[in-house]
Amino acid sequence: MPQDEQRLGGQNAEPQASYAPPQPLLLRINGAEHQLHIEARVTLLDALREVLHLTGTKKGCDRGQCGACTVLVDGQRINSCLTLAVMHDGREITTVEGLGRQDQPHPMQQAFMDCDGFQCGYCTPGQVCSAVALLDEIKQRQASAVTEGEQLEPASLSEDEIRERMSGNLCRCGAYPNIVKAIHSVVLRQA
Template sequence: MTITINGREVPVPADPRISLLDLLRDHLGLSGTKKGCNQGACGACTVLVDGERIVSCLGLAIQYDGRAVTTVEGLATAGELHPLQRAFIEHDGFQCGYCTPGQLMSAIGMAREASRGLPSHVTADLAATSVALDRGEIAERMSGNLCRCGAYNGIVDAVAASLEEADAVREDQAA
């Protein structure tokens, strides 16, 4: 039994009580994923599982047998920061940096959810097949990730800028 973490196969721990978060941090040394509340309420431990965002403190590692997990360490490629990581730097989307990994992973997951047309609490048209990610949508969709420093405006700015950059790249590629 294995879990693919950031493209590398890792054996599922023999102890079925180990959370995915503890596997990442304590057994694999992937300390980017933070342990905040350890109750699923703060979002600091957010990772992507098969592209979907989850809070890793609530899941047992064994539940993710055969699945692909991406942590913040898996975002950069060939030494290049992910565009969202660059946007966080450019727009002051972090202060102490503790919540930043979870914010990054959550933003990537929520953008994928919106691209599939999944509505949020503030989505005006629940029958729409696509969702425009304006500031209100971004803030609502990121509300499960807490920031003690209050860098929310920078976080929303960074996410919005990253989404605009991705849209521009797609448009250039289509032309």
């Protein structure tokens, strides 16, 4: 038997998966602390859904292309499928469950309901989290690719500006006009 085959354990030997021991981790999610022991290769999305049973955050493409898994980490929106849970040890994570309560939804959640900003609803948690981050970006006067001028006035937020800022969140049902309408209504109320 050649040397390479001997090292692999024979011609038909299956490669052995390496064992990654669980790591201690503190996740601050929606104002609550969660002490976990999970493998270093577990994504934040899988930790939220499979370990903590916070299933509002959806697994869409699992490749960072659809935005269904969008959550807020320290106020910034991220695709939770593209990041490892251990990378967020001690950071503030907000999921759609942490934005409002059933009896008192977040203004953005209420706007999505009032404006019919969803159809099947699968992308809605990611859309809402992304829209909440958009509100903060507007308050901080952060420019986007379509911002004109040096500063952005919340009262003059255009539909193109909203579409650009929400471009990382896809809706397969095509509820975009009502999503834009919902976001615009909240921005105008807060201006």
